[in-house]
Amino acid sequence: MNQDAIKIVGTGLIGTSLGLALAKKGNVAQLSDSSKANLRLAIEYGAGEEQHLDPKLVVVCVPPDLTAEVVIEQLSLHPNAIVTDVASVKSEIQTAVLSQAKDSARYIGSHPMAGREKGGPASARADLFFARPWVITPSNSSSEAAVAMVRDLAIQIGALPIVMSAEEHDKAVALVSHLPQLVASTLAARLESGEESHLNLTGQGLRDTSRIASSDPALWLQILSQNSSEIAPLLSELRKDIEQLEKAFQNLSETGSLAKIHSLLERGTRGISRIPGKHGGKLVGYQQLTVVIDDSPGSLAALLTFIGEIGVNIEDLKLEHSPGAPIGLVEVFVVPESAEKLAKQLTENGWRIV
């Protein structure tokens, strides 16, 4: 694509990040934003320039509840351009565009599966989309050229294009993104009235389970409200399970109560085993070693340098918080074949592990 081929409408987190990613490829995007301050910040960051040329591709990166309207506006403003958007829910926007835009063959919905807990151009990162899925959701009207153009854009900035229908996409994100958000928020809401001495016993389990509850309520309200028809049935099923548990715990001595609780826990283990592992593969049973380090610059590096020198690849790694203690516990996950060798070498070289 030519330097002037892409126009980004909306220079928040996603729009500015996209501009930065394109700039790294030597492609200066044309930026526009209704907020002059945001636009200026994005330009100063190097996400593109304010120009008025004829774009080949317009990427609409405005908040979800403005997206359809701006897509329709851009289709009419640039009669030769392909127009896409990046909203997290696709069907409602697609329906609005198909019913109101004249030339909907040039519209192609898409959703880069990337974000941060903070929004705005100041939070933008050129690598936001790197190695993340970029879902492309063609309608029956979308031209092949439109699909190809967004696929090229995704590949250009290192994202992984995946084509599916808007309905499929919305069903998928209801399960893997919207339901977890609601569950995390509902769990975290219970902490509001918890006593401080109780919360002091919080371990990594609660931390992980509730982490995404710190996301922006205003943005999530827009996202969730556009996917209510997919979210409602999932919530109903979840509520039924919670109700079953509630009854079982209220009447624990009744026959069948323990079986109900056990069955739910079992279903959880089966469900989680279906989440794909690292690099798209199935979860491999990594082995975990926990090493103690002191909480100072370089101590984690020293550990990992040592592991690197033995030639062991770290598949995953977690730093554990240690309430009240100035040390860190590092959980190192390695393939089972490497675990014994690693444990032996670490111990022999004075690292504190078991």
Next chain:
Amino acid sequence: MNQDAIKIVGTGLIGTSLGLALAKKGNVAQLSDSSKANLRLAIEYGAGEEQHLDPKLVVVCVPPDLTAEVVIEQLSLHPNAIVTDVASVKSEIQTAVLSQAKDSARYIGSHPMAGREKGGPASARADLFFARPWVITPSNSSSEAAVAMVRDLAIQIGALPIVMSAEEHDKAVALVSHLPQLVASTLAARLESGEESHLNLTGQGLRDTSRIASSDPALWLQILSQNSSEIAPLLSELRKDIEQLEKAFQNLSETGSLAKIHSLLERGTRGISRIPGKHGGKLVGYQQLTVVIDDSPGSLAALLTFIGEIGVNIEDLKLEHSPGAPIGLVEVFVVPESAEKLAKQLTENGWRIV
């Protein structure tokens, strides 16, 4: 304490780990287990010895539903010893011991807040309790000597003793441990019937929210069933919130629906802000930098060595899975004062960040 002062009954994960921790301090524990295989394995690991001396302290580390019975047995077997246990729920066991044991002044319940997803002596680690809370739950009958002896044990192996009543403890763990477990399992249970193409879009949010759902259902059934009176009301409150959400999503156009969803999301952000941060302090607003590394031995180490050399302390660190790409994204969390310097130095030295 003398070398022969501590007896550990039950050489599973907790008992064996305790023996290993004591052994590191030069304190050889007296081990016992109804499974000869487990006992032998624990002894071979160096967790202690099979002796028949008179202990000063007996630590009962058997499964939760056997704990009360074994505590009572040990109190009668060793009429001069303090007896403690390590079960995750305290009130039910305390009530049983107080009503059935003759000399309950020598019983003191406790709960080291540590564990792993796998059980058994083979999963044991000497540092399992290091820097973790060890809750001590005296009854009205418990002697001061009993409390002091468990406190000394905790301090000896690097754990953090916290004294509270059994009722307080059970209320606390219902909120910070048992409810998150049930929520994670219920969420993960929904994945059982999810389509593979949908699950392929799973990001870090769902992974974190559901992680603990992979814990052992049989063990958790025992834990949860001993704390039903504390869990049931929390589940009821959670179910009410889910029901409210369900109705709001089913009738999104009705007045008040959006406000209900927004309010729940807001409550979640307030709740999560109450979780204490690293080292027992409140959450500090760390700044996050994401760096791209290749997925080979030593590449993470090279990054962290570099960061250590600049003198920047890493407060937290996450390795992100990158479906379909042979690279890793490392999220480095540092104090805001260090963020700019770190970003500058990384970029100048060829690291890929934003």
